[in-house]
């Protein structure tokens with residue numbers, strides 16, 4: 255990370271980013287060509303081990319890609335606040351974000367799928383939902399085992415909060 259001072263390493267702050275983002279951008283590779291799409295997610299963070307859970311319909315291009323190549327990356331962001339200034343270089347965007355890489359796989363085991371869908375709904379809604387195996391039989395559930403990730407926070411510049419001018423990005 256070039257601006258190391260903006261890196262977020264505190265686990266509670268990372269958890270807060272994971273709680274807020276709700277949507278990630280999933281990067282896949284189809285025979286050397288990148289494919290990026292938005293998806294909602296659920297997560298588990300145990301110590302530093304991050305696992306993400308996604309759901310989708312049972313057919314589609316992304317599933318074909320994933321079956322051929324499970325390598326993936328993802329990006330998510332929250333607290334996005336654009337700010338402005340008098341000069342072009344004084345415009346910018348405050349944000350918190352997380353980027354990672356890992357392996358994505360389709361989960362077939364019905365019992366595992368029900369647990370993952372509960373985690374998915376917990377992240378998305380903050381509420382506890384339980385699923386039957388019948389309910390999850392009509393969706394595809396995906397798991398991303400995250401190998402590495404970093405989090406970053408670019409806060410709103412202090413000057414923006416008070417005087418309306420901003421430092422360079």
Ligand SMILES: Cc1cc2nc3c(=O)[nH]c(=O)nc-3n(C[C@H](O)[C@H](O)[C@H](O)COP(=O)(O)OP(=O)(O)OC[C@H]3O[C@@H](n4cnc5c(N)ncnc54)[C@H](O)[C@@H]3O)c2cc1C
Pocket residue numbers: 277291292293294295309310311313314315316317
């Ligand atoms: C905010 C947000 C949240 C979403 N959450 C989920 C989720 O949780 N689960 C989920 O399965 N999907 C979600 N989607 C939809 C997702 O991004 C894909 O559109 C969808 O999953 C179909 O992807 P596919 O690869 O199966 O494409 P297919 O339906 O097989 O379509 C093939 C082609 O259609 C085009 N295409 C597909 N989707 C889009 C699109 N969204 N915009 C423009 N072109 C497109 C692409 O060229 C793609 O190669 C979300 C989308 C948004 C914007």
